[in-house]
Amino acid sequence: MEKGNFNLIKSININGILEIIRAKGPISRADIAKLTSLTPASISKTTKKLIKIGILEEIGIGQTTGGRPPIMLKLKSKAAYIIGVYMGPNSLDFILADLDGVVITEKSFKLKNHTKDYILRNLILNLKEIINNTEEEIFGIGIAMNGIVDISKGISVFSPHYEWKNIELEKILEKELKLSVIVDNDVRAMARGEGKFGVAKESKNFLVVNISEGIGSALILNGEIYTGGNYSAGEIGHITVEEHSTKRCSCGNYGCLEALASTKAMIENIKYKLMIGEQSKYLKYENIDLDKIIKAAKKGDRLARDLIIENAKYLGKALATVINIVNPNLIVIIGEINKIEGLFYKNVETTIKRYGLTTTLKNLEIKPSILQEKSATIGAVTLILENLFKGKRILSHKV
Ligand SMILES: [Zn+2]
Known part of the structure; x- marks a missing residue:
């Protein structure tokens, strides 16, 4: 698409046709008509202009419902x-x-x-x-x-x-x-991103949890992001998961999920255990990162496996609290922790089952992000x- 054509698009876009195609495409002209109060002739005229400008393209034939098979329209991916x-x-x-x-x-x-x-x-x-x-x-x-x-x-x-x-x-x-x-x-x-391009494409009620140096989450309810009154919703990292913990969180409290189960917390935890004399065949105090912990766990290292299980249980406990309140159908987990898969997810699920209400757990899926570091x-x-x-x-x- 030529530079400068965007203003032209905006003037044509009085009917929101482009927004419908963006959100629902590929879509036929007939289906656009069903979603708007526009006449087929007006939709034809507008889409013709938009194809000429280079923002729309026809991408072959869609499903027929009896009559002539419709031509499907979508935004031209390389238009801009x-x-x-x-x-x-x-x-x-x-x-x-x-x-x-x-x-x-x-x-x-x-x-x-x-x-x-x-x-x-x-x-x-x-x-x-x-x-x-x-x-x-x-x-x-x-x-x-x-x-x-x-x-x-x-x-x-x-x-x-x-x-x-x-x-x-x-x-x-x-x-x-x-x-x-x-x-x-x-x-x-x-x-x-997960809702548009990732594993949550089909879901309208889902929770995304990002486990990195801290632990953050975001809620999509009825297809809309829930921000909260002060843009602070989703602070799952500050749910207390261990009441008598001595681990102080960045928020000032003790025993928050973030203080116990973030990547940073996991590394500190292993270091402490090695320091007090616990044994590991694969982990050395000097150069520990999450990747090394996961590799050790895959090789069967008990210290690493126990840490991942403990981590999964803390996360499961916090997730159950959120699940009981908002009843999502999908939880997407983002972070390097996904490299461990089985051991981690099995323990997250078992803990959720222990603390979550049966009604909220029905049809609930927990999946790793497919966008991962690009999410x-x-x-x-x-x-x-x-x-x-x-x-x-x-x-x-x-x-
Ligand atoms: Zn906290």
Whole structure:
């Protein structure tokens, strides 16, 4: 699609046809008519224009219900690109993706410090480089970042990892880059990505749990993200799972799930056990990471296996609490812990069964993410994709 055609699209898009095709496509013109109050002639005329501009394409014949088989329409995947950014504790990860979420290019920038100026400068520099190297139209930049984010204002309210508070990230980046920007919390963006491109495509009520240095979660209820009153919903990491624990959490309490079952907690736990003399054939105190723990567990190392089982039980206990309240049909787990599969999931499920109500456990599935380490950047792309035709201001970078 030629640059600058987006304004034209917006003027044609008075009927929301593009939004229907984006959300439901591939879809026939007849089915678009059923979902709108538009006449078939008007839909034909509009879609013809959109095909000519290059945002739509016909992709063959759909199922017939008796008459002539319909021609299906979908957004042309390479009509334009979207940039997805994950602002994590240790790096800034960037992808350039097409409208089907297929990654075209990717890069990662390792953070050497967490000061505001350093992070903003390198975020902008890396984004400018991607924009300047991209010939095609870019529809916008989605940002998935750690901490509390007010998506309605594009403000990073609080970041536990960066030295900043109340940063107007959307405003700063839009001014600097002349592209539309949407900022959301990383786990909520992951949930959007899982719902659009991942294992939760068919689900309207699901929970996404991200296990990394901390433990975060996001809830999708009736197909909508639930943010809570202060954009703080989903803090599963701060459910108390061990009342008499001496492990202090970053929130100040003791015995939170995050303090006991995050990647950081697991590593600290193994180190402590080795220090007090527990034996492991494969793990050495000096250089432990989750990957090494998982590899040791796969080889049958008792210390590593016990740790993973304990971890699964803590997670299962916290999940049962959430399940009993919101009754999701699917739980998606993101994180390196998925590499262990069987041992971990078996124990999560057993614990959920122990603490969860029978009625809430009916039809419940627990699955690993298929987007995995790309779940945050793909989620960031989804932020823009979901808002493409909903009136969010779209600027062209070639102005
Ligand atoms: Zn806590």
